[in-house]
Amino acid sequence: MHERTSPRPLRALGRFQARRPFLVLLFALLSLVPTGFFATKIGFRPDFSELLPDNKDSVIEMRRVSARLSGITTLTITAEIADGKNEAALRAFVDALAPKLQALGQPWVEQVDWSAGETKKFVEENKLLFADVADLEKARDEVVARYEYEVQKETGLLLDDADPPPPITAASLKERLTGKKAGEAPAKPKSQAEIDRGPHPNGYYMSADGKFAAVIARTSLSKKADREELRRKVEGIVAEIDPKKLDATMEVGYTGDLVISGEEYDAIVRDLGEVGVGGVLGVLVPVLLFFLRVRTVLVMAGSLLVGLVWTFGLTYFTIGYLNSSTGFLVTIIAGNGINYGIMYMARYLEARRDDGADVEGAIEAAHKDTWLPTLSGSATTMLAYGSLMLTDFRGFKHFGVIGAYGMLLCWLATYLFTPALLAATERVRPVYFPSKEKTKARGYYGVLFAKLAQAAPRTLGAIGVVVGLISVGLTYRYLTKDPIEYDMRNIRSERRDKSAALSLSVRVGYIVGRMSQDGMAVMTDRLDQVPLLETELQKRLDAAPADAKPFEKVVTIHSLIPKEQERKIPLVEDIRRIVQKARKRNLISDADWAEIGPYMPAENLKPIAIANLPETVARPFTEKDGTRGRIVYIVPKQGQSVWDAHYLIRWADSFRSTTLPNGDVIKGSGRAVIYADMIQAVVEDAPKAVGLAAIGVVVIILIAFRGSAQSLGVFVPWLFGVSMLLGFLHLRGIKLNFLNFIVLPITFGIGAEYSHNLMQRYLSEGGERLDRVFTETGGALVLCSMTTCIGYFALMFSINKGIASFGLAAAVGEIACLLSAVLILPAFLVWLDRRRKAAQNATPSAEGSGGQAA
Numbered sequence: 001m002h003e004r005t006s007p008r009p010l011r012a013l014g015r016f017q018a019r020r021p022f023l024v025l026l027f028a029l030l031s032l033v034p035t036g037f038f039a040t041k042i043g044f045r046p047d048f049s050e051l052l053p054d055n056k057d058s059v060i061e062m063r064r065v066s067a068r069l070s071g072i073t074t075l076t077i078t079a080e081i082a083d084g085k086n087e088a089a090l091r092a093f094v095d096a097l098a099p100k101l102q103a104l105g106q107p108w109v110e111q112v113d114w115s116a117g118e119t120k121k122f123v124e125e126n127k128l129l130f131a132d133v134a135d136l137e138k139a140r141d142e143v144v145a146r147y148e149y150e151v152q153k154e155t156g157l158l159l160d161d162a163d164p165p166p167p168i169t170a171a172s173l174k175e176r177l178t179g180k181k182a183g184e185a186p187a188k189p190k191s192q193a194e195i196d197r198g199p200h201p202n203g204y205y206m207s208a209d210g211k212f213a214a215v216i217a218r219t220s221l222s223k224k225a226d227r228e229e230l231r232r233k234v235e236g237i238v239a240e241i242d243p244k245k246l247d248a249t250m251e252v253g254y255t256g257d258l259v260i261s262g263e264e265y266d267a268i269v270r271d272l273g274e275v276g277v278g279g280v281l282g283v284l285v286p287v288l289l290f291f292l293r294v295r296t297v298l299v300m301a302g303s304l305l306v307g308l309v310w311t312f313g314l315t316y317f318t319i320g321y322l323n324s325s326t327g328f329l330v331t332i333i334a335g336n337g338i339n340y341g342i343m344y345m346a347r348y349l350e351a352r353r354d355d356g357a358d359v360e361g362a363i364e365a366a367h368k369d370t371w372l373p374t375l376s377g378s379a380t381t382m383l384a385y386g387s388l389m390l391t392d393f394r395g396f397k398h399f400g401v402i403g404a405y406g407m408l409l410c411w412l413a414t415y416l417f418t419p420a421l422l423a424a425t426e427r428v429r430p431v432y433f434p435s436k437e438k439t440k441a442r443g444y445y446g447v448l449f450a451k452l453a454q455a456a457p458r459t460l461g462a463i464g465v466v467v468g469l470i471s472v473g474l475t476y477r478y479l480t481k482d483p484i485e486y487d488m489r490n491i492r493s494e495r496r497d498k499s500a501a502l503s504l505s506v507r508v509g510y511i512v513g514r515m516s517q518d519g520m521a522v523m524t525d526r527l528d529q530v531p532l533l534e535t536e537l538q539k540r541l542d543a544a545p546a547d548a549k550p551f552e553k554v555v556t557i558h559s560l561i562p563k564e565q566e567r568k569i570p571l572v573e574d575i576r577r578i579v580q581k582a583r584k585r586n587l588i589s590d591a592d593w594a595e596i597g598p599y600m601p602a603e604n605l606k607p608i609a610i611a612n613l614p615e616t617v618a619r620p621f622t623e624k625d626g627t628r629g630r631i632v633y634i635v636p637k638q639g640q641s642v643w644d645a646h647y648l649i650r651w652a653d654s655f656r657s658t659t660l661p662n663g664d665v666i667k668g669s670g671r672a673v674i675y676a677d678m679i680q681a682v683v684e685d686a687p688k689a690v691g692l693a694a695i696g697v698v699v700i701i702l703i704a705f706r707g708s709a710q711s712l713g714v715f716v717p718w719l720f721g722v723s724m725l726l727g728f729l730h731l732r733g734i735k736l737n738f739l740n741f742i743v744l745p746i747t748f749g750i751g752a753e754y755s756h757n758l759m760q761r762y763l764s765e766g767g768e769r770l771d772r773v774f775t776e777t778g779g780a781l782v783l784c785s786m787t788t789c790i791g792y793f794a795l796m797f798s799i800n801k802g803i804a805s806f807g808l809a810a811a812v813g814e815i816a817c818l819l820s821a822v823l824i825l826p827a828f829l830v831w832l833d834r835r836r837k838a839a840q841n842a843t844p845s846a847e848g849s850g851g852q853a854a
Helices: 008-019 021-039 057-068 084-104 117-125 133-155 170-178 192-197 224-241 257-291 294-318 329-353 359-389 394-428 440-455 457-480 500-512 529-543 565-584 590-599 615-621 645-655 671-704 709-732 743-764 770-795 801-853
Strands: 043-045 073-080 111-113 212-219 251-255 321-323 520-523 553-555 631-635 657-659 665-667
Touching: 008 021, 008 359, 008 394, 021 294, 021 394, 043 257, 057 520, 057 671, 073 084, 073 224, 073 257, 073 500, 084 111, 084 212, 084 224, 111 615, 117 615, 133 170, 133 565, 170 590, 212 224, 212 500, 224 251, 224 257, 251 257, 251 500, 257 294, 257 329, 257 500, 257 770, 294 329, 294 394, 321 394, 329 359, 329 394, 329 743, 329 770, 359 394, 359 671, 359 743, 394 671, 440 457, 440 770, 440 801, 457 709, 457 801, 520 645, 520 671, 529 553, 529 631, 529 645, 529 657, 615 631, 631 645, 645 671, 671 709, 671 743, 709 743, 709 801, 743 770, 743 801, 770 801
Parallel strands: 043 321
Antiparallel strands: 073 212, 073 251, 111 212, 520 631, 553 631, 657 665
């Protein structure tokens, strides 16, 4: 068979690298200065909304709502003492802290909450307007009837005293106006613990046992540095107050969105660093065990470092930041990108050791035998990444962009600088491998698989076919039974450290209370749209089946204003007028009057309007510019979990877009719509990305092998490897989500590299020296897979469940494709070789027999 040669430019490059290595390395060092600088400037945005495109309605609307809402971030300061009898110390602390926080002013602090007193006062003063019209009418009729009865009795005009109306007492009025009978006790909590952790009746945000208090500072700061500065300012204020002077046992803590989100951000960044560093170092360990030469590790690490720095330096200009999907690409690119160096290094050392080539000759041999398979492998991997670029999901798109040029840059770095590094180190200390030298560790990488394939090719081939066909069947079942993940808990991060801020947040929730923390805010443009929107949403709620209600209720600022005030006010005034007349006639005792008095509103009662609501009551419906009432909240259905994507999608669809009777369109957003859109993106984009990756891999295989039958040696193992991955996902019950879905196109691309490299080396050797092909190239492929798997296994230690599932699935896909390439493919090649030789041996015998017969 005709021996392959490398392209002329590549041969010229090899000679230059061998003769002028230090000049090449100087170029590498100089390139790291600007790229390294920009790589360190890349930002990180962990919010899931960053995974969707900027032109998505849900993203646009979420940012519009966030820009109009005030004080969307909270910093809560808590104080706790040992003895609840000294609650005066807590009140003193709160009284000293609140005005100082308010004095910080914007942009640091927009609002300060420390008491529900204003809200209680408002409700107490207007309790009659919140009573039912029917109860007011009955109370008015009874008061009038009793008053007339007493007057008639006093004037002697009473004709019938058999059935007198009930007297005007505090108990009777309370029963009518509050709906509670005299002596009826309020519902009690289930346990003493619930009583103690509930709100204190003194109006402060304080626990009922008088041991725990909270002050909430609200801000709209978004930058991490600004939030940290606010935290420092607040800590300085607390230090000035000196809580220990108020109570020696007082301990101050910090919680709220500002603290918890900051801790989560730091935990994610720390996770990225630990997984990234651990993955890269782990990738180099099997390289050292394979070659048992420190210099080979340093050479390959140097080239890999250049490729990584180039990749993320370029990312600063192409994208500018990393998100939840792309944050772990350092590990993934390192695990995949080092494969080119492994294949190159294995062939270079083989030429130096077994062929006795000099440095320039070994570089030429490594160029000649590895450039095409590694470039083809790089092309399939790039195409797998590139398939993600055609999706609308920004998490996939960015992953595809960075991964695609990352693979190319790692390949370029390998072929530009690995030869020069080898030549430079050979000048310092030549590498010489005595003939037939082979280390045990290195031998086990390829020799074991080679011996298995040669010892039982038919058995291995049969096993491969059976396992492959079963995997294809499992793949069909997996893909036809909705493989999408709908349990959102399986994609969230779980911090390993216990957060004091999270614990404090739960305790604060018991005493502060809030309007359904899971409610979604919908922003209208005008106040007149609010009742229209509420009506339309209510229609949707009423029309939904009983077992598929999308939400619990709609809450607007009108929900806080008494209904039917135009009917209630005359009734209340009638009651007040008659009660006052009854008091003048001494028809009401002093004791009853003392209790009735607080229920009597002031003279000239006026309707409560939006502007009359206390600031603390109206705050959830108040925008940054002070406008009230244009915000509508959609409360999730009781008994439904917001972590259940099936419900989440139904909930999101119920308010993501509403057309009002006047033609106005109101759009909604928030976590529900964002998550629903991400799930929908996976459903819509997955087939496109997977289909394009699969077609691209097949096309590249056909081009690389010029459409010959040898291409089946790559296609069949690749197909079986991918099917085994999907079969594993089916058996393990691992669903696809917007973080681990990427495993499919990546496995499609990388999985084809192994059989591709083996078949190219097989053809390069003219179908001969199978033992050497399987041992040397097969061993290098095992090492390639090990480094890639280690990179993936490192992801399994991520605190994010979605990333961890990606690491497991990707590692399984690697192993499946590797076994197909180094066991099943060699078994068939041995079987074909033996058939060919048997046919060659049989031909001369047949010809000889024929000649004798003649």
